[in-house]
Amino acid sequence: MESPQASAAAARTFEIPPHVPAELVRSIGLTDGPEFLAAPHVFMADLHNNQPRIFYNTSQHMPGSWLLTNYDDAYFVLRHPEIFTTAGATPFPRDPNNYFYFIPLEIDPPDHRKYRAILDPMLSPKSIALLEGKIRDMANGLIDQFIAKGECEFTKDFGRPLPVLVFLDLMGLPHHMLDTFVGWAMGLLHAQDRKIAETSMREACAYLATVIKEKAQQPDDGVISKIVHGAARRRGDDRPGDFRLHLLSVHRRPRHGVRDAQQHLPVAGRKSRTAARKSSIRRTTSTPSSKSCCGSTR
Amino acid sequence: VPLVTYIEDDGSRHPVEVADGDSVMQGAVNNMVAGIVGECGGGLACATCHCYVDADWIDKIEPPSETEREMLESTSSPRQTGSRLSCQISVGAALDGLVVRLPATQF
Numbered sequence: 001m002e003s004p005q006a007s008a009a010a011a012r013t014f015e016i017p018p019h020v021p022a023e024l025v026r027s028i029g030l031t032d033g034p035e036f037l038a039a040p041h042v043f044m045a046d047l048h049n050n051q052p053r054i055f056y057n058t059s060q061h062m063p064g065s066w067l068l069t070n071y072d073d074a075y076f077v078l079r080h081p082e083i084f085t086t087a088g089a090t091p092f093p094r095d096p097n098n099y100f101y102f103i104p105l106e107i108d109p110p111d112h113r114k115y116r117a118i119l120d121p122m123l124s125p126k127s128i129a130l131l132e133g134k135i136r137d138m139a140n141g142l143i144d145q146f147i148a149k150g151e152c153e154f155t156k157d158f159g160r161p162l163p164v165l166v167f168l169d170l171m172g173l174p175h176h177m178l179d180t181f182v183g184w185a186m187g188l189l190h191a192q193d194r195k196i197a198e199t200s201m202r203e204a205c206a207y208l209a210t211v212i213k214e215k216a217q218q219p220d221d222g223v224i225s226k227i228v229h230g231a232a233r234r235r236g237d238d239r240p241g242d243f244r245l246h247l248l249s250v251h252r253r254p255r256h257g258v259r260d261a262q263q264h265l266p267v268a269g270r271k272s273r274t275a276a277r278k279s280s281i282r283r284t285t286s287t288p289s290s291k292s293c294c295g296s297t298r
Numbered sequence: 299v300p301l302v303t304y305i306e307d308d309g310s311r312h313p314v315e316v317a318d319g320d321s322v323m324q325g326a327v328n329n330m331v332a333g334i335v336g337e338c339g340g341g342l343a344c345a346t347c348h349c350y351v352d353a354d355w356i357d358k359i360e361p362p363s364e365t366e367r368e369m370l371e372s373t374s375s376p377r378q379t380g381s382r383l384s385c386q387i388s389v390g391a392a393l394d395g396l397v398v399r400l401p402a403t404q405f
Contacts, residue, residue, distance in 0.1 A: 078339055113365060116343055124372030125345055125405050 020056045027058040030067075060192070062091060081108040092188055093198045122170075122223050131166070138165045172222015173211065180207075300394040304349075306333045307402040318391070322384035322398060323347040333400030340385035342366060346404040348373040351380040351387075352397035359387055375401030 016025055028051065029036055036043045053070045057063060068074045077084045090102050101107060104115040121127065139162060146152040164181050168174065173181075187200030208224075215225040299315040302325050306312070310332075316325030326334035326347075335346035342365055351359060359382070362370065366386050370377050384398065 075339060078341065113342075117365075117368060120343075120345075120369065120372050125374035126372055129374050129405065 016056070016058070024052060024055045025058060026051060026055040026067075030057070030059050031061045033059070081112075093194055093201055118227060119223075122226060131170070134169065135162075135166055138162060138169075170222065171224050172215070172220045173224070300389050300391060300396070302389060302393070303395075303397045304331045304333065305397065305399045306331075307400055316389040318389065320389055322349065322387040322389060322396070324385075325389060326384065331400075333404070334384060335404045336385060342369055342383065342385065345369045345372040345374075345383065347384040348375060348401050348404060349382055349384045349398040350378055350401070351382050352399065353380060355393070355396050355398075356380050358392065362386065373401070374403050374405050 016022075028047075033043075047069045051067075051069050053073055054066055054068055057065045057067045068077065085108050087101060087106050087108065089106055092102070094100060104112050104119065107115060139158075142158050142162060142165075146157050152158060160182055161178060164178050164185070165175060168177060168181065184200040184204045187196045188204075191197055191200075211224060212228055215222070215228045219225045219229050300318065302314050302316045302322060304312040304314060304326055312326075312329070312331045314325050314329045314331060316322070320328070321340060323334055323336040323340055325331075327336050334349065335344075337346045338344035340347075348370070356379070362382060363386070366383050369383060370381055373381070380399075382398075387393070387396075389396070
């Protein structure tokens, strides 16, 4: 945990609303502090002991937010969209004159369900299970590129490209976009620079606008094409035509639309998947009982 | 306190006292019953709390909503008679003795 002095210094650089009690203002270095980076599992577990049930976060990641450390409290928040909202919950920069929400993450119920109903069949446990063979092939392909060396830089050589390749396949996008998508994701999530993040977002938007046009003319089995063509529209919707039109009317800058859904897709799951993969391999290689199955890693 | 018995795919039985008002999913997750994941925490968004309600109990439970029926089409293990998402079954005195069987996998 950061020292009280460090917390106070962080708080000074961030305007704390007057209603926030001073004793609940904390800067804990969530996701970027040295203690988190050194041992994320321990860091998260210790939050229960070292922090109050609710505190006001001034860390670099999502400053100005209330953080909950108790399961029951978090469960209550998640189950009461009439009180709490996810609008604006993602930290990605957007043009205020052309603002859009990330779908479905930033859409509260009941509209949330409409978009989930489109995406769920394509991303459900059943659908993803069908991809297992293909994902294994991709993993083997990546391993083949460094197996002769006997070592790898795990994040760069495996942890980062695998989820991007899976994502590209799922979306119906070409594998040669791998490095470009990795660059956008890094710019949006890790550059810690607003201009870089804005440039990444702008470029991703422009690319996806082009892809949407292409998929409209040349349908395929990818998720983007299915959304564009409304093939997976909500079953039983009494206004399927309107619903599909709503999804496709990107040129009218709708509040929620197909572009919005796909704006989230360039980063969807890839940060968390990459982080999960890194964390799991780190834990595996640093736990004596698990090491024997890993061989030599770097 | 209502008693719910979870039967894993390998036949392991887990009788669990589930707090009144908690869901069958919460009863499993809070008591470390393997076979129920409940990845989304009960938001009807993941279909990883799939269970098969024992035939004797199917009619004693409120039928699934339209959204639950849609999500049941996305489960990894086959949908069968009695298939439900356990996050949508609220436990109360009327379900004391409920028996649910768990699928081989949720993914």
